[in-house]
Amino acid sequence: MSKGREAVLKRAFVAPDPGRLRLRTAARAVLGTGLAVAAAVLAGLPLPATILGGLAALLALFTVGDPTVRRQAVTTALLPAVGFPVLALATALHGRPLIRDAAFLAVVFCGVYARRWGARGQALGIFGFMMFFATQFLHAVPAQLPQLYAAEALALAACGLVRFGLWCVERRTPPPAVPAPPAARGLARPTTRQAFQNTFACALALGVGQMVSDERWYWAVGTAWWIFVNTASRGETLVRGFRRVVGTVAGIGVGLVVAVPLHGAPLPTIALVAVCVFGIFYTAAPSYSWMMFFVTVMAGLLYGLLGVLHPGLLALRLEQTLVGAAGAALAVALVLPVTTHAATDAWVQRALLAVRECTAVSARRLAGDEAADPAPHVAELELLLARVRTSLAPLLHPLSPLRTRGDRAREVLVHLDDCARQARGLAEVAADPDASHDARLTAACQRVETALHALVATGETPGAATAPDAAPHHHPGAERALAHLHDLEAALASLATPLRSGRRGVFAEA
Template identity: 30%
Template sequence: MRDLKRLLHPAHLWDLFVTSDPALGRLRQGMRAVVSAGLAALLLSRLARWLGEPPTVTLVGTMVAMMGSQLATDPSPRAQRMTTLLMLLPATASIVLGTLASRIPLLGAAAFAVTIFLATFARRFGPRGLALGMIGFFAFFNALFFHAQLAQLPALAGATVVGIGLAYTVRFGLIRDRARLDLQRFLRTFRKTVAIVLWNLTDLPERPRMTRSLLRRLGREQDRLNDSALAVEELLTRCQPALRLRIFDLELAVSRVLGAVQQVVESDALVPDARREIRQALAAARTFVREGDPAARRLMQEHIEHVRNSVSGMPEDAPGRADARRLSNSISDLVEAAAQLPHKAPRLAPGQAAAATAGTRPPEQPAEKGLHPATRQAIQVTVASVLAMVVGHAVSADRWYWAVITTFVIFTRTRTLGDTLQRAWARVLGTLLGVIAGLLLAGLVVGHRTVELAGVFVCIFFGFYLIQLSYAWMVFWFTTLISILYSLLGLFSPGLLYLRIEETLIGAGLGVLIAIILLPEGTTVHIHATARQVLSAVCDYLEEAVVNRSKESDPARLIDAARTLDARLRDLRTAARPLNGRLVRFAPRTARTVHAVSELVLFVRHLALGKGVPEVNEAAREWIRQAGVRLASNARALERALERKEAPLLEPAMPLLEKARQSLAGEETVRRGPASPPILLHWLARVDDTLNLIARTASAFRGRALPQRT
């Protein structure tokens, strides 16, 4: 009952709602689609009636406007504007080609296959290539879907121009991005995310043991925190190192609290009264982070003092005393870091605003060996689409293109076989649920034109609003949209929706089959390639934060290295997503490698940008530097071993860390906080242990014994 009340707490539910759409980006995405489609439908329907053109012209222009407002995802606003304008070329060409080629079935199929290949091949040119390829494909599809006629070509070309113009106006005029507002919202969301993490931790200290489900929950909270921090980071520029450092400090402080709470549960050394005080301290800290209430901070300190008093009678080296000290220090550090984070975003100069909107560019990918992924996918999707045309046409001579569009989209924004399987399943599931909803809704709204029109725009909004959360939800809403649209056009029948299910199953099945047998890229291969990139980022971070760290080190450079590491880890989690759940049993060693690499990143980030390195005496600093060199070398050796599929050979860093620990003197041995030398050495030791764990996992995966370390 307590857990239910905790989860349904109004403030917690509100925080979850706010953080689900941090800068209202998904809301803007849905609104842009609705406004673009609405303006296009209103304007083009009047022009079509005035010129005596059929509804096909209005529908094609409306679809172009809706899609055109969404597809530009370039890093900078200027590039997004250029991409949106350039969409006019492939959209017009595809509509003309689709209309001309559809007159001759065999020629139309060949033209569609060529369009599919080019649209997929264009992805190799980055976000702009993806956008232009997608608009070209959907424009060709619209010509088929709405049965465009040759006599309508001038009007269709004009509707395309109007649609792109409206998409540009809505995207960059009516509902545009505002860098400073987005930054303010992301800062607010980051605070609320920290509050959510703390609220979800409040029940843990009183748990009797740390179960596997609780460990997964801690992992999810760490991922939630990291994703929120990265979202803020992507809007910040190198001109704001102070704010970036405060965000990093708060994120790291929360990570230390997560580890301290886990240790309290695992050791089971604190009495129940102390654990209740910890729960109250976490709740008070959450209130302070969320609202900045000084009274909450004082209350937190009182509860922490009670925790310390509860272990005052224990020996100095007792586990309970160490747990209480670690927990109280970590919560105090968190509250202090939260107090340093401003509630309002700094004012951005015009140049900074443009840079903030552009975001942080993703790190460059290493050169591909063999076929480029876009070329490989272009071959796969073209072959699968041709087969879908044949089989889909055998089922329905009029609606075969539903199978083709399914084949095309399940290869969109995917890389591996596992990704394609997931997307195919989402497409099928969304279609099935959408058909059920369409059958129910169509019976309710048929004959009510105003309700049908409203239903169309509701489906458009939720389709684009939810696409970032789940592709299945987007398919659900657009399948429902098709049902209402057919009802609006007087063409609705249950058999038509059943046919859509059949064609979707054909397209998804053929797409998966081709992904398996033609130029497949295994999920585990991609995961190991991404893991190598993480290890490379770990090496770079160790060199920046430990080997070359000094009082003169550039904070922006250090944070850049940390955020590159975070971005690589996010790539690894994305690559490993197809192995979640029951699919783990098919690649258990790969799953263990992912877990170990994720832990490695967590331990490396606890080095706190190497703040403790310049704070120690010269002898200890030299031993720490040598240990950092060895750890970075071990990370690089692991990276090479994974690439060459050979057993890695690592050198232990523990002897160097022991010498550094023995070299500490005076208050260096008891200093607390992020710059504490003992804590720095502790996390370096954890990094050393985890690198060796990854080496053992990799060696077992390769079927070889791990060489002896020297």
């Protein structure tokens, strides 16, 4: 096995999993989806409705990501309010292609625009889109609507039972809140811009996809839609499209060897679908390519159950994926583009502000302010660093021609990780109730504040640290805090060089 493939495997399956959260979430997804399918079968629903129920459960478990269990329950309960009308609309327009296509694009625009309302808006938007998509996949007609409604209702009830009753992962590991992006209006608002970009991409995919196949065109639209989920710049979108194609190619290869020979045999197909559901959830965070691999294999297995799977259909799946990825690439290049430089610079600035907040709150805690708690700021910093890594992915991609900027981007990541490590260590020292304040901490915090001010474009002036009474001795906690502050100051000084390189910065024109 090549080093590249070995690294990809490690990133997907041996990636850090604190608290085994990914493992438990993936196992819960198999249980929830399996229970939804079992409920549909026991209710005597036909195969298309059963497949829709399984998809609805999978989507509810995958997309609902509110920061509290209570909000997750409300969002899950709201899913039918979106899903039922969309199913009715899509089935009613089954035999009217032009109106159907216009309605599909309207659903695309509204689904993306809904992301402005946070995690709930994103979940409802994705669910609505996928319900319209599923009716095309199943070729559903109005006469099937009662069965589809019943399957969706049973699926969401089963999903709720598992997620909020039998296996509530979130109660054990509360997810930190994702930092909200800066406020903006009009076309400057990311969700508005992406709504126009995604609609344009899906319109291209729909038109070209129908020229490739007037029956399976919806795969191109689905590809264009999903490429825009959780991306913020031109580079991120292109990399995500590339990874989707890679995962699809690998999934088609396995589908030819595994799914086609099965001929839709129920028991082995269901077992393999369960494996795919687990793989989708377990690999989604560390590797989009692996997630798409499992999605593609699962799609082939479902086509086998429906009795329409053959090698030519899998080849068509690849063609439609390429069409959708090309549509997304054209959209981010032509419609309200945001460069990698602009997106990454904003995330780096926010990460540095989080470092400053961590340091300031830790210093107050060391000075005796028991109300000061740096832990939430450390959690926010970790989330922001993850966004920086995602934003820098285009520059760090092996196929990127921008080698010099890629090297500088790696340097930025190294120093930012060092900053986070020192801020984390400082917060741990501050949590020690026996750590007393040392007069030297005031000067050290002031130097860090000055270094951060030089890197963060806030328009503020460095504040003067207020020195409390100096301790007459050097407490070990204060010594450790001083060491973290010294190393943080050094990391910030090293970070200044790559951030200021070039006329427009390290990420210019990427």
